[in-house]
Amino acid sequence: MSDEEMEYSDDDFDAYYEEEFDRDVDHVDPQKNDPEYFHVACLTDTEVERLLNESVEQLSNSIQVTPSLAKLLLHMHGWNQMEIVAGYRQDCNRLLTTAHIKPPTPPQPSTSAQQGDGETTCPVCLAPMSPDNSSHLSCGHMFCKDCWSKHFEVQIVHGASTGIECMGSNCQVLAPEDFVLPLLKLPRLREKYQQYAFSDYVRSHPQLRFCPGPNCNIVVQAKECRAKRVNCTACKSQFCYRCGNDYHAPTDCETMKRWLTKCADDSETANYISAHTKDCPKCHICIEKNGGCNHMQCCNCKHDFCWMCLGCWKTHGSEYYECSRYKENPNIAHESAHAQAREALKKYLHYYERWENHSKSLKLEEETLAKIRERIQEKVMAGTGTWIDWQYLLDAAALLARCRYTLQNTYPFAYYLESGPRKDLFEYQQAQLEAEIENLSWKIERAEMTDRGDLENQMDIVEKRRTTLLTDFQQG
Amino acid sequence: MANIAIQRIKREFKEVIKSDEAQKCAINVELVGDDYRELRGEIAGPPDTPYEGATFQLEIKVPETYPFNPPKVKFVTKIWHPNISSVTGAICLDILKDQWAAAMTLRTVLLSLQALLAAAEPDDPQDAVVAKQFKENHPLFLETAQYWSHVHAGVPKGNSEFSKKVRRLMDMGVGEHQALVALSSCNWDMDRAIEQLFS
Ligand SMILES: [Zn+2]
Ligand SMILES: [Zn+2]
Ligand SMILES: [Zn+2]
Ligand SMILES: [Zn+2]
Ligand SMILES: [Zn+2]
Numbered sequence: 001m002s003d004e005e006m007e008y009s010d011d012d013f014d015a016y017y018e019e020e021f022d023r024d025v026d027h028v029d030p031q032k033n034d035p036e037y038f039h040v041a042c043l044t045d046t047e048v049e050r051l052l053n054e055s056v057e058q059l060s061n062s063i064q065v066t067p068s069l070a071k072l073l074l075h076m077h078g079w080n081q082m083e084i085v086a087g088y089r090q091d092c093n094r095l096l097t098t099a100h101i102k103p104p105t106p107p108q109p110s111t112s113a114q115q116g117d118g119e120t121t122c123p124v125c126l127a128p129m130s131p132d133n134s135s136h137l138s139c140g141h142m143f144c145k146d147c148w149s150k151h152f153e154v155q156i157v158h159g160a161s162t163g164i165e166c167m168g169s170n171c172q173v174l175a176p177e178d179f180v181l182p183l184l185k186l187p188r189l190r191e192k193y194q195q196y197a198f199s200d201y202v203r204s205h206p207q208l209r210f211c212p213g214p215n216c217n218i219v220v221q222a223k224e225c226r227a228k229r230v231n232c233t234a235c236k237s238q239f240c241y242r243c244g245n246d247y248h249a250p251t252d253c254e255t256m257k258r259w260l261t262k263c264a265d266d267s268e269t270a271n272y273i274s275a276h277t278k279d280c281p282k283c284h285i286c287i288e289k290n291g292g293c294n295h296m297q298c299c300n301c302k303h304d305f306c307w308m309c310l311g312c313w314k315t316h317g318s319e320y321y322e323c324s325r326y327k328e329n330p331n332i333a334h335e336s337a338h339a340q341a342r343e344a345l346k347k348y349l350h351y352y353e354r355w356e357n358h359s360k361s362l363k364l365e366e367e368t369l370a371k372i373r374e375r376i377q378e379k380v381m382a383g384t385g386t387w388i389d390w391q392y393l394l395d396a397a398a399l400l401a402r403c404r405y406t407l408q409n410t411y412p413f414a415y416y417l418e419s420g421p422r423k424d425l426f427e428y429q430q431a432q433l434e435a436e437i438e439n440l441s442w443k444i445e446r447a448e449m450t451d452r453g454d455l456e457n458q459m460d461i462v463e464k465r466r467t468t469l470l471t472d473f474q475q476g
Numbered sequence: 477m478a479n480i481a482i483q484r485i486k487r488e489f490k491e492v493i494k495s496d497e498a499q500k501c502a503i504n505v506e507l508v509g510d511d512y513r514e515l516r517g518e519i520a521g522p523p524d525t526p527y528e529g530a531t532f533q534l535e536i537k538v539p540e541t542y543p544f545n546p547p548k549v550k551f552v553t554k555i556w557h558p559n560i561s562s563v564t565g566a567i568c569l570d571i572l573k574d575q576w577a578a579a580m581t582l583r584t585v586l587l588s589l590q591a592l593l594a595a596a597e598p599d600d601p602q603d604a605v606v607a608k609q610f611k612e613n614h615p616l617f618l619e620t621a622q623y624w625s626h627v628h629a630g631v632p633k634g635n636s637e638f639s640k641k642v643r644r645l646m647d648m649g650v651g652e653h654q655a656l657v658a659l660s661s662c663n664w665d666m667d668r669a670i671e672q673l674f675s
């Protein structure tokens with residue numbers, strides 16, 4: 001073995017121990033075993049302002065530039081101080097040029113027309129200008145202050161702020177805050193400018209996100225940009241930190257986006273299935289779905305069947321796999337283009353129908369929750385126990401909602417997953433989760449008849465199935 | 477209209493008509509009405525392009541906030557070019573949008589448009605059909621653009637095969653420009669053009 005190889009194995013050895021150490025830490029912090037654990041802070045704009053100003057101050061001290069320029073640099077470099085300081089030490093001129101703080105070529109002597117007596121005219125309004133009513137950026141393009149003000153006004157009306165450039169032809173030098181603000185006369189414009197700039201800074205900051213909740217001003221801070229669930233403390237909305245849309249584990253952000261676009265494009269074709277009624281497969285009486293549970297019982301013949309596949313529920317329990325999984329036609333490659341198109345639509349509808357159905361079940365289960373509250377209220381009034389005694393029913397309903405939400409989001413994932421052992425495993429786990437969720441839903445709807453221990457046991461099983469699936473398949 | 481805008485347009489108008497380019501008849505500008513809100517621009521097709529020998533009329537509208545906002549410019553003369561709509565004459569050019577600077581002038585705009593005729597940007601198209609032909613069948617694009625210059629912009633000669641096809645469609649009762657558009661966008665395939673026109 002050569003020396004080099006020896007060195008490598010030493011490194012491997014260290015890496016092995018580090019990994020071991022990390023694993024130990026995992027055991028110490030139980031929250032890290034939760035695949036959905038994600039630490040965020042919900043900040044108000046004052047808190048964000050403070051956080052940004054700290055970075056600005058640090059940078060302005062360490063490379064000796066004005067706070068305004070430091071802010072511009074941070075904005076252009078995704079608030080990465082280290083990168084800026086390193087770039088500054090290496091080639092300060094290049095750093096300032098690429099950030100559009102300095103022009104690529106040194107400023108030319110004023111291009112505006114000299115009028116003999118040293119007075120010049122503003123190239124924009126053609127009025128005479130003197131040194132005290134004109135100004136310029138680092139590029140040396142001199143304009144009168146009135147023109148600068150009008151320029152900024154027009155730009156702000158267009159929604160610009162941090163990106164406002166010089167008025168010179170083909171000049172891309174940016175106007176920093178301390179240049180713009182003194183030239184804005186109307187308080188309303190100053191306010192707008194600061195508001196737009198603030199939004200730009202939050203958007204360029206890798207650790208910050210605006211809460212997507214309606215009229216919510218909270219900014220969420222997280223150390224890493226991951227597709228994890230965020231609960232806004234102010235408006236209570238839930239969303240994915242990475243993409244800002246509804247939370248969607250185990251599906252990743254891009255797949256989810258594709259799926260939602262597809263659903264929107266195909267909404268017409270999918271409409272026919274959104275009916276709320278189906279016929280009982282045995283006595284053919286029309287049955288309306290009024291609970292979230294997919295285990296249906298015909299009010300007429302008492303036949304137990306599955307709402308999704310209309311199969312008999314008894315055999316279904318053990319063969320749930322057959323209901324959630326889409327069975328592809330193995331000979332499809334040899335079929336005509338028309339048959340392939342029909343097959344593609346069939347496959348999409350299979351997943352869409354299940355996705356849509358769970359979303360409806362979620363809404364119906366909200367009604368169930370309201371009913372549970374009513375029933376608890378009645379019981380408490382009648383002296384059978386207190387709210388604390390019946391709390392477990394509310395917990396069960398909350399858990400059911402969380403699990404069904406995850407289940408709903410497994411369908412886009414499965415739709416785009418390529419056939420193979422990984423998909424088989426996924427669909428197996430999905431089917432297991434589905435079966436246990438329906439059991440739980442059935443038990444909650446009939447809570448009075450269900451034993452508390454039995455219900456809590458079922459809750460435990462469902463949550464375990466959910467976390468297993470998320471741990472094995474969650475991405476991003 | 478705002479005083480700055482009027483002052484500027486007055487001066488820029490003079491700048492254009494006294495420029496070297498105007499002396500060589502490459503660009504020109506005329507006032508429309510007397511309030512400086514609207515002008516009629518003119519540019520000559522650059523040499524060694526399918527627009528050579530052609531003259532293009534432009535509609536130039538001056539906004540109230542000029543020069544802090546760019547002038548609104550479009551082609552009045554029909555033209556076959558990836559960055560100019562063959563239907564409306566709308567132009568896709570950065571300096572007429574976010575790259576406008578208050579220090580730019582009408583002369584800058586006219587010269588930039590002339591430069592655009594010499595160097596199209598098919599990856600930033602205004603007219604997707606033209607851009608596709610430009611990229612996938614460049615010789616046919618050049619022929620088509622030259623033929624449009626002949627039909628609409630005063631160039632004496634044009635492809636005689638194209639003329640025959642246009643005439644055949646006109647014999648079927650289709651207007652000349654409509655026939656030209658259908659044939660140009662179907663790569664001069666007669667059957668497809670007929671299908672497009674009559675379906
Ligand atoms: Zn001025
Ligand atoms: Zn400049
Ligand atoms: Zn919120
Ligand atoms: Zn996401
Ligand atoms: Zn029945």
Ligand SMILES: [Zn+2]
Nearest residue numbers: 306308309323
């Ligand atoms: Zn089923």
